[in-house]
Amino acid sequence: MIDRQRVRIGRKFAQVSEGAKEIFLRDGFSGTSVDDIAAAARVSKATLYSYFADKRLMFEEAMQNERQRLEDAILFDIPADAAPTQAIPALTRQIAEWLVAPDSVRLYRVHVAEAARFPDVARNYHAALHKVLRDRLRERLDHWVARGELRIEDTTLAAEQLVRLAGAEIHDMATLDGGHAPDHDQIARIADSAAQLFLKAHGVSGRNEQSLGAAR
Template sequence: MTKPMPQPAIRKGRKFDQVLEGARTIFLRDGFEGASVDDIAREAGVSKATLYSYFPDKRLLFMEVAKCECARQADEAAELIEAEAMPVEKVLRFAAERFIDYMSSEFALSTYRLCVAEADRFPQLGHDFYHSGPELVRQRMVDYLKKAAARGEVKIEDFELAADQFAELCKVDIHNRLIFGIGDCCDPRDRNRIIDGAIEMFLARYGVRA
């Protein structure tokens, strides 16, 4: 087993957000492997020296973008759900659609592969991403379920478990097929079948009958 290496430090400064925004554009367009530091610096409007002064390693920059993107989507979803005051079934459908769309994106797949590839050398990389990205999305779901339970829309005792179960119901075989490159994935009919099944099973366990 490879001995873990210390994770290089990220330095923040005046152009930090500018670098992140430029990197987000390039990473979303080209993925981790396809993105070049030259393109990122050009898009961000900074020199390569400035970029490297903030992020000494491209992996760190990618993971920082991934954390911010995950948090942004979680916040947008939470705001929309609160604003629309949707019934629980529609919220679950909305959450499932967003989850599957993100999970099946090349950006999400690149993030997963990078975390796995660097797990031995840089275990902190995946740890930091999980707690600033997926864990935040999970907590948004927990918060929603608690509010839904308080309104009498669902009956749940273990909210963390319920949130995890719904996420797994949405994943079923999609994640493995994507990671291992097994055939086409997520055509509209298959996607809708998975979402319908996830909602039906979740509400069968936690739903409140009128």
């Protein structure tokens, strides 16, 4: 948690925070200099230090702002009354596309790189990911289970598994393969396979088979 007694809010605070975020996401904590942040924020180093006592506080503030932006995001755009056989393939594509988006990849990389140095920051980011992906997906699964359209004993675990399936291979490609993001066809192949596997495991026989056939 950020020590607010060591952070001063002022007229250029948002400008400084945005500049810090831009450089930290590009270069990480160790690779970032205060000079770089000052240049990105278009302020002097004296102005930076008037808001933050040190670079660690700048990093913590920048990551907290990004975490809040993540929690406020709407990742799933699916009609509330959609059947799982139509909704889950769309959900897995949306999850996969978000996981490999440049902003998502940069945020993930910097938290992994700095987890040992900033364990609380990494822990809070992990919790935010659960909130925006797993927990919101679990709400959808609970709805379909209540309607008798899916059979799932543990919807929290199932939601986590669906996220992992949707990001299989392509997430590693985006984060580890020299910045070469998977293309649309690769994303679609993985996401559609994830949806089919999930529906085979948790779908209600008969009803879902007919719906899947119609969807094709």
